[in-house]
Amino acid sequence: MIRPRRSMLYVPGDKPRALEKARTLPVDGLILDLEDAVAPENKAVARETVAAALNGGGYGERECLLRLSDPTSEVDLALADALPLDGIVLPKVETPETVRLAAARTRHPIWCMIETPLGVLNAGAIAGAFRVGGLIAGTNDLAKALHARHVPDRAPLLPSLGMILLAARAHDVAALDGVHLDLDDAAGFEASCRQGVDMGFDGKTLVHPSTIEPANRLFAPPPEEVAAARRIVAGWAEARAQGLGVARIDGRMVEQLHVDEAERLIALADAIAARASA
Numbered sequence: 001m002i003r004p005r006r007s008m009l010y011v012p013g014d015k016p017r018a019l020e021k022a023r024t025l026p027v028d029g030l031i032l033d034l035e036d037a038v039a040p041e042n043k044a045v046a047r048e049t050v051a052a053a054l055n056g057g058g059y060g061e062r063e064c065l066l067r068l069s070d071p072t073s074e075v076d077l078a079l080a081d082a083l084p085l086d087g088i089v090l091p092k093v094e095t096p097e098t099v100r101l102a103a104a105r106t107r108h109p110i111w112c113m114i115e116t117p118l119g120v121l122n123a124g125a126i127a128g129a130f131r132v133g134g135l136i137a138g139t140n141d142l143a144k145a146l147h148a149r150h151v152p153d154r155a156p157l158l159p160s161l162g163m164i165l166l167a168a169r170a171h172d173v174a175a176l177d178g179v180h181l182d183l184d185d186a187a188g189f190e191a192s193c194r195q196g197v198d199m200g201f202d203g204k205t206l207v208h209p210s211t212i213e214p215a216n217r218l219f220a221p222p223p224e225e226v227a228a229a230r231r232i233v234a235g236w237a238e239a240r241a242q243g244l245g246v247a248r249i250d251g252r253m254v255e256q257l258h259v260d261e262a263e264r265l266i267a268l269a270d271a272i273a274a275r276a277s278a
């Protein structure tokens with residue numbers, strides 16, 4: 001069963017109001033943050049606040065991940081193991097050894113932020129490490145480390161985003177695109193979502209509730225593509241019944257690989273529909 005991950009919202013761990021509001025938001029997932037969204041002097045309060053929120057329940061189908069303050073933080077790993085989570089997020093992972101150390105201390109799936117040049121270069125080995133559930137592009141830390149400029153088409157980041165996606169797909173784990181910082185730039189946000197969709201990302205990480213609706217809309221398969229996928233699956237069944245290994249459907253050549261793609265798209269659309277009707 002495919003799990004929709006179109007919209008994954010960061011929620012600062014020390015903001016009770018945001019943690020409360022997150023229970024009502026139509027997001028696919030939440031990344032409760034103990035790292036950069038929380039000031040150093042507030043880490044302890046954030047741990048208590050996040051624990052109270054998660055133990056209070058009410059997050060329903062939303063996938064709940066906890067981003068640790070540091071990839072090797074013993075106190076955060078111990079806290080995470082006591083909480084009802086779907087996974088932990090390790091920031092700034094640079095080697096598979098970091099994942100192995102965390103895996104020995106947690107029962108949860110491990111998501112890795114790839115947001116340094118070394119992390120990008122080692123993304124394949126990181127994605128293949130034990131219990132990794134997904135990779136998350138940290139495009140702000142990456143831009144900082146690369147001395148890259150934040151430009152609308154994200155050209156300076158594309159090699160790194162491509163490496164992250166390659167690594168995730170090579171090891172069959174999820175891939176989430178980075179955040180869009182300009183909250184007043186709706187058109188720019190949509191453009192970056194479209195770029196992420198075209199590249200193959202499963203969804204986008206978000207910082208504000210106003211971006212959930214466009215992320216959900218743009219990372220869902222468009223209805224016309226789902227209809228075409230259903231025609232491919234039906235047409236292929238007829239073609240195979242005639243003993244064919246290649247067919248012409250809607251004017252295009254179709255082989256088994258295209259049917260596999262169509263079935264994945266339909267499964268994602270069905271999972272999204274099931275979520276909407278839950």
Ligand SMILES: CC(C)(COP(=O)(O)OP(=O)(O)OC[C@H]1O[C@@H](n2cnc3c(N)ncnc32)[C@H](O)[C@@H]1OP(=O)(O)O)[C@@H](O)C(=O)NCCC(=O)NCCSC(=O)C[C@H](O)C(=O)O
Pocket residue numbers: 009010011012017018019021022033036037115137138139140141142178179207208209
């Ligand atoms: C970015 C913000 C600081 C903006 O805050 P503000 O202007 O105060 O928000 P609003 O007044 O518009 O908020 C309206 C209501 O929405 C709720 N809200 C806002 N943000 C969130 C959220 N993220 N989750 C849940 N709810 C949220 C407010 O409480 C208001 O509710 P109500 O009381 O009902 O009116 C702020 O949005 C924010 O803090 N965002 C998250 C920042 C964050 O988590 N940053 C860290 C992750 S990004 C990162 O680290 C990058 C990565 O590592 C990389 O390297 O790229």
Ligand SMILES: [Mg+2]
Pocket residue numbers: 036091115138140141
């Ligand atoms: Mg970062």
